[in-house]
Amino acid sequence: MTAPLLLSIDQGTTSSRAMLFEKDGSTFALAQREFTQFYPRSGWVEHDPEEIWESTLDVCKQVLAQASAAKRTVAAIGITNQRETTLVWDRATGKPIHNAIVWQDRRTADTCRKLQAEGHAEQITSKTGLLLDPYFSGTKISWLLDNVDGAREKAEKGDLVFGTMDTFLMWRLTSGGVHATDTTNACRTLLFNIHENRWDESLCKLLGVPMSMLPDVHDCAADFCTTDKNVLGAELPVAGVAGDQHAASIGQTCFAPGMIKSTYGTGCFMMLNTGTTPIASSNKLLTTVAYRLDGVTTYAIEGSIFVAGAAIQWLRDGLGIIKSAEQTQAMAESVDDNQGVYLVPAFTGMGAPYWDADARGALYGLTRDTGPAVITRAALESVCYQSMDLLNAMRADGATIDTVRVDGGMVNNDWLSQYLANVLDIAIDRPMQTETTALGAAYLAGLQVGVYDSLDDLSANWNRETQFTPNMNSELRQQVTSGWADAIRRTRSN
Numbered sequence: 001m002t003a004p005l006l007l008s009i010d011q012g013t014t015s016s017r018a019m020l021f022e023k024d025g026s027t028f029a030l031a032q033r034e035f036t037q038f039y040p041r042s043g044w045v046e047h048d049p050e051e052i053w054e055s056t057l058d059v060c061k062q063v064l065a066q067a068s069a070a071k072r073t074v075a076a077i078g079i080t081n082q083r084e085t086t087l088v089w090d091r092a093t094g095k096p097i098h099n100a101i102v103w104q105d106r107r108t109a110d111t112c113r114k115l116q117a118e119g120h121a122e123q124i125t126s127k128t129g130l131l132l133d134p135y136f137s138g139t140k141i142s143w144l145l146d147n148v149d150g151a152r153e154k155a156e157k158g159d160l161v162f163g164t165m166d167t168f169l170m171w172r173l174t175s176g177g178v179h180a181t182d183t184t185n186a187c188r189t190l191l192f193n194i195h196e197n198r199w200d201e202s203l204c205k206l207l208g209v210p211m212s213m214l215p216d217v218h219d220c221a222a223d224f225c226t227t228d229k230n231v232l233g234a235e236l237p238v239a240g241v242a243g244d245q246h247a248a249s250i251g252q253t254c255f256a257p258g259m260i261k262s263t264y265g266t267g268c269f270m271m272l273n274t275g276t277t278p279i280a281s282s283n284k285l286l287t288t289v290a291y292r293l294d295g296v297t298t299y300a301i302e303g304s305i306f307v308a309g310a311a312i313q314w315l316r317d318g319l320g321i322i323k324s325a326e327q328t329q330a331m332a333e334s335v336d337d338n339q340g341v342y343l344v345p346a347f348t349g350m351g352a353p354y355w356d357a358d359a360r361g362a363l364y365g366l367t368r369d370t371g372p373a374v375i376t377r378a379a380l381e382s383v384c385y386q387s388m389d390l391l392n393a394m395r396a397d398g399a400t401i402d403t404v405r406v407d408g409g410m411v412n413n414d415w416l417s418q419y420l421a422n423v424l425d426i427a428i429d430r431p432m433q434t435e436t437t438a439l440g441a442a443y444l445a446g447l448q449v450g451v452y453d454s455l456d457d458l459s460a461n462w463n464r465e466t467q468f469t470p471n472m473n474s475e476l477r478q479q480v481t482s483g484w485a486d487a488i489r490r491t492r493s494n
Contacts, residue, residue: 004075006442018059031062043106046099078240078441080247081165086140108139129287138190240444251436264410268308303390307345321372342487422472
């Protein structure tokens with residue numbers, strides 16, 4: 001008998017995707033739709049929640065139609081989402097009060113500085129594992145309540161609710177019947193105590209967020225809800241939820257302490273499993289929940305880079321020097337070196353390990369000979385150098401790392417993957433299935449409904465496609481990384 005399929009909703013920063021997976025982790029069907037990015041002011045990034053909902057509904061219906069045509073059943077839905085992107089909507093009508101404020105958005109930098117000056121940073125970090133930065137959801141919620149007419153008053157009355165994209169999608173999939181999230185999304189809000197696994201009343205008060213707005217928090221594999229038949233045409237259980245980076249770690253089966261994955265999407269996120277004990281970083285990395293299953297929390301140290309694939313999107317949409325991301329490999333290969341050109345893509349500030357909200361992007365070393373190929377290579381190199389900064393910070397925190405599992409659309413570029421191995425001076429493993437974020441959400445749903453019996457079943461699915469090993473001599477590595485360090489020094493605002 002054919003095993004049922006698992007539907008993964010992957011609601012990302014630039015597109016919404018739906019994927020159907022076989023039990024072995026291979027792809028049965030995929031549909032994807034990009035949506036609009038809004039930049040109202042410098043450093044501000046927004047999404048239209050209705051466009052996100054429409055795109056999600058569209059791609060889900062496309063893949064479900066393919067399953068139906070093949071007479072295949074779907075066992076459950078897993079949801080993974082862009083984390084920290086913040087939405088507030090009316091409890092009665094389900095209508096958002098404002099566009100979603102995206103995780104990249106820096107509009108609350110002054111709020112964070114004020115809280116820092118008042119001495120609140122240590123309390124926030126000790127409870128949440130996070131640094132006080134506009135990246136996270138808490139200050140975004142407060143901004144919405146203070147800047148949308150009547151919002152704070154309505155929130156105090158209990159008429160408004162908050163959610164990250166997973167919560168909003170579940171609300172819509174159940175026609176307003178469920179207001180829930182999982183622990184990985186909750187832990188990225190500045191409002192969730194990762195040691196006690198609960199919303200923290202004192203942090204909510206500090207940030208001015210009524211606790212009545214907050215969703216119920218579940219394990220990553222749980223009975224979240226059942227979809228309204230009128231929405232997708234069927235009643236399907238939503239049985240797995242995780243923020244995108246946590247889902248990718250699960251898709252990469254990084255279940256043992258010391259295992260590390262790095263995901264290359266809009267941003268880049270490196271996550272190191274530290275087991276059931278949270279470890280505080282001394283090098284400005286985040287302590288976060290990796291996942292929570294059967295009530296047991298596994299923790300991780302994470303480094304966050306705000307711009308990775310977004311730099312390639314900028315080459316395409318902003319500069320117009322490429323037509324598609326697929327061109328970048330040939331362009332990078334067409335030049336022998338970077339000609340001393342470095343791109344620091346701090347378009348929305350700098351993440352780990354610098355945490356500089358006021359930094360802005362810069363391109364150094366330009367000459368009359370600099371052309372599209374060199375700039376494209378500099379954009380790809382910037383992703384590798386930023387990854388090096390994260391890995392060095394993890395090593396400084398005591399991690400011993402000999403291999404990194406990579407995933408995301410960018411790592412299909414062989415040149416990038418090889419340069420990453422060269423700069424990190426470490427083996428890079430690319431799996432057969434690089435859509436590990438969507439896969440991780442499907443795995444969680446499959447665990448909950450019995451498609452899989454254990455994490456060992458998931459680990460057995462992982463297969464390496466290619467291993468990239470360093471082939472750059474140490475002198476050249478020192479030269480190019482020194483150039484990067486100088487570019488960073490010149491870009492930082494602090």
